[in-house]
Amino acid sequence: MIALLSLAFAGTFDAFDKASGNEARLDALFAVIDDEGASEDHGEAWSRMGGLFADAELEGAALVAYGHAFEKGATGSAVKAFALADQVGDHAIVAGPLADYEPEDAKPLPGEKDERSHVAYLVARDLLRRDRLGPTLDWLKRVDGDSPDFADAESVRGVVLAAQGKNEEALVPLQTARALGVSLDKGERFDTKILMNLARAYYGARNWGQSIYHYKQVPRDSDFWVEAHFEEAWAHFMGADMSGALGLLHSFSSPFMDGLWYPEADMLRVQGLFMMCKFGTAVEEMDAFEKHYQPVLEQLDGALTGLDEAGTFADVGSYLDKGIPKLPPLVIRRYRSEDRIAEARTAVDHYRTEADGLEALGKHGTKVAGWLNGRADTIAKREGGRILTRIKGERDELHRMLTDLELARVDILQLESRLYERAAATGTLEDLTADRIGKLRELRKKKGYQVWPFEGEYWADELGWYQVDSRSDCPESLARKIGG
Amino acid sequence: MLTTLMAAVLSTASAQETIELGKLTDDDITVVQKVLYPKEGRSEIGVHLGLMPFDAFLVTPNAQFSFDLHKSDRFSYGLLVGGGYGLQNVTSRTLGSPTYGVIPYAYRYLASALVGFQAAPIYAKMNLNGAKVIHFDVYFAGRGGVTLERSIVPDGSFAVAPTLSPGLGTRFFLGPKSALRVELRDDVLLEYRALTDKWAIKQNAGVTVGITMFSKQEARP
Numbered sequence: 049m050i051a052l053l054s055l056a057f058a059g060t061f062d063a064f065d066k067a068s069g070n071e072a073r074l075d076a077l078f079a080v081i082d083d084e085g086a087s088e089d090h091g092e093a094w095s096r097m098g099g100l101f102a103d104a105e106l107e108g109a110a111l112v113a114y115g116h117a118f119e120k121g122a123t124g125s126a127v128k129a130f131a132l133a134d135q136v137g138d139h140a141i142v143a144g145p146l147a148d149y150e151p152e153d154a155k156p157l158p159g160e161k162d163e164r165s166h167v168a169y170l171v172a173r174d175l176l177r178r179d180r181l182g183p184t185l186d187w188l189k190r191v192d193g194d195s196p197d198f199a200d201a202e203s204v205r206g207v208v209l210a211a212q213g214k215n216e217e218a219l220v221p222l223q224t225a226r227a228l229g230v231s232l233d234k235g236e237r238f239d240t241k242i243l244m245n246l247a248r249a250y251y252g253a254r255n256w257g258q259s260i261y262h263y264k265q266v267p268r269d270s271d272f273w274v275e276a277h278f279e280e281a282w283a284h285f286m287g288a289d290m291s292g293a294l295g296l297l298h299s300f301s302s303p304f305m306d307g308l309w310y311p312e313a314d315m316l317r318v319q320g321l322f323m324m325c326k327f328g329t330a331v332e333e334m335d336a337f338e339k340h341y342q343p344v345l346e347q348l349d350g351a352l353t354g355l356d357e358a359g360t361f362a363d364v365g366s367y368l369d370k371g372i373p374k375l376p377p378l379v380i381r382r383y384r385s386e387d388r389i390a391e392a393r394t395a396v397d398h399y400r401t402e403a404d405g406l407e408a409l410g411k412h413g414t415k416v417a418g419w420l421n422g423r424a425d426t427i428a429k430r431e432g433g434r435i436l437t438r439i440k441g442e443r444d445e446l447h448r449m450l451t452d453l454e455l456a457r458v459d460i461l462q463l464e465s466r467l468y469e470r471a472a473a474t475g476t477l478e479d480l481t482a483d484r485i486g487k488l489r490e491l492r493k494k495k496g497y498q499v500w501p502f503e504g505e506y507w508a509d510e511l512g513w514y515q516v517d518s519r520s521d522c523p524e525s526l527a528r529k530i531g532g
Numbered sequence: 533m534l535t536t537l538m539a540a541v542l543s544t545a546s547a548q549e550t551i552e553l554g555k556l557t558d559d560d561i562t563v564v565q566k567v568l569y570p571k572e573g574r575s576e577i578g579v580h581l582g583l584m585p586f587d588a589f590l591v592t593p594n595a596q597f598s599f600d601l602h603k604s605d606r607f608s609y610g611l612l613v614g615g616g617y618g619l620q621n622v623t624s625r626t627l628g629s630p631t632y633g634v635i636p637y638a639y640r641y642l643a644s645a646l647v648g649f650q651a652a653p654i655y656a657k658m659n660l661n662g663a664k665v666i667h668f669d670v671y672f673a674g675r676g677g678v679t680l681e682r683s684i685v686p687d688g689s690f691a692v693a694p695t696l697s698p699g700l701g702t703r704f705f706l707g708p709k710s711a712l713r714v715e716l717r718d719d720v721l722l723e724y725r726a727l728t729d730k731w732a733i734k735q736n737a738g739v740t741v742g743i744t745m746f747s748k749q750e751a752r753p
Binding site for chain 2: 294295298321324326328329332494495496497498499500501502503504507508509510513514515516517518
């Protein structure tokens with residue numbers, strides 16, 4: 049096979065084969081690449097250049113070369129290229145060109161079964177990041193059931209199916225991924241991610257009970273716990289369990305959550321209070337929301353002015369390096385635990401560091417440094433753009449919430465006053481506080497749990513353990529069925 | 533969304549219904565927290581160092597070994613075995629000096645073995661300067677057993693005294709498997725004193741501080 053290949057490229061690569069030293073070899077390869085008449089050999093030239101860089105331990109440069117090789121159809125070094133991508137933290141540069149092949153045009157991948165599966169999984173993951181759901185599923189089919197990547201592949205399959213609205217179908221691959229994760233000992237973080245996705249799939253399938261059950265299993269010390277807690281509140285809300293939702297959302301009223309971006313939690317709390325006709329508290333919450341978020345909105349508007357993609361990436365990087373960001377930490381705190389941004393930062397650092405040490409390439413050093421810095425800029429722009437889009441979306445959403453709040457406030461005050469008038473005309477208010485001791489006594493019977501009365505003081509270790517036991521203040525006919 | 537919902541409420545409200553309007557108060561909210569340091573079904577083994585400083589003539593350093601079996605988070609049975617040696621304090625030494633030449637007829641603690649129960653009705657937590665929340669319980673102990681003592685008078689006799697021992701202690705949880713236990717205990721001994729041929733009641737009040745380890749926690753549903 050190798051002999052045949054050598055024969056096939058005989059002539060074109062003679063100069064390369066005879067050259068000694070990296071600079072001379074690069075001369076030979078650039079001569080082929082710059083020769084438009086030898087366009088059929090361009091893929092092989094890039095591939096050989098990738099190999100040359102890899103041997104010189106210039107992983108970033110090798111990836112750029114392999115990326116070009118894949119674009120030209122030379123995918124023979126895919127396994128090696130993806131191994132380098134693991135090191136650099138940039139899979140997109142090699143996954144992207146492979147992913148761009150239509151499935152019928154995709155060439156068989158080289159390497160052992162597990163290596164091919166690894167490549168297929170990474171290509172699928174790249175496609176998912178670009179929201180190309182159909183091709184993602186096609187590439188996932190190439191991941192072998194016995195490969196170590198199969199658990200991850202099943203997880204991605206579940207996410208894609210859920211994103212396509214096939215929530216019930218998504219449950220099977222997600223459960224498979226979870227079981228495999230346990231048997232392959234993939235760790236708690238993997239398990240928690242699957243739990244979150246299972247909970248979301250059940251939520252999408254409107255199975256509130258199962259959704260809540262899975263959210264509850266997310267460990268308290270996990271990075272995902274706050275998100276799970278908030279989403280669980282939504283499941284309670286959609287299941288018309290307002291007390292359950294309010295109990296979970298109470299944690300978001302604590303000062304410990306002040307640094308987190310969950311305006312929707314406050315709005316959901318207002319809605320829950322409204323649904324229970326707790327108008328007084330709802331109005332107080334709305335006032336607090338406005339007081340808290342109006343300055344945040346102004347700060348966000350100011351920070352976003354003139355901030356471009358690369359600037360956003362740098363700003364988030366500065367925050368992650370304990371610097372002072374331009375963007376409010378409230379909206380970028382989440383990136384502390386995001387794998388994707390961590391990977392992108394690793395890759396950018398790698399490319400830039402490598403670009404500073406290319407003396408061994410002689411006259412080609414400047415050109416290759418340009419590629420590497422260019423790639424680093426592309427990643428920074430791509431990731432910064434992603435973050436910027438999200439934050440702008442959140443800014444717009446916050447703006448909408450504050451506007452809606454003003455409209456709602458007028459309505460709610462009118463409603464409250466009218467209901468008070470009706471209450472005065474029809475009867476007296478019941479005294480529910482008399483039952484307080486009895487309720488606490490009942491709760492204390494719950495084995496394995498400690499019951500503390502809430503007296504307005506927040507303790508960090510009590511977050512997530514609040515329960516609201518309050519009767520709806522709405523007349524029976526006002527009972528609303530939500531999400532049913 | 534809110535506006536729409538409110539419009540729906542307005543349109544369906546009826547004047548005939550009793551409408552209670554109110555707020556969500558603190559009374560409506562309860563913290564129902566999973567017990568971080570469950571004791572039920574677990575055994576607790578500990579080693580404690582103690583001191584009986586309140587005796588008129590002796591100061592008794594001692595060491596105790598405890599074993600408790602927690603039937604619930606609030607109740608346990610246990611065994612407490614210890615030993616020590618009563619050292620003469622300043623008063624005792626002064627009396628025994630050539631100036632006075634009197635040796636008080638005191639009995640020094642040598643060992644004890646007690647069995648009994650602990651009831652822990654109080655479970656609490658404290659905020660340690662905003663840096664850490666420490667959970668602890670407060671328990672009452674009731675124990676009974678025997679204490680071995682010996683007179684400090686030369687050739688004085690031994691006494692094996694039936695003992696009742698009430699105690700009050702607290703257990704600061706250091707983690708799921710260990711605790712720091714501080715206990716104030718008052719051993720009340722019914723002691724036969726051979727030299728005077730009399731039964732006497734004696735109190736050995738002391739403080740112990742120890743580290744205890746819990747057995748593995750069984751998974752709770």
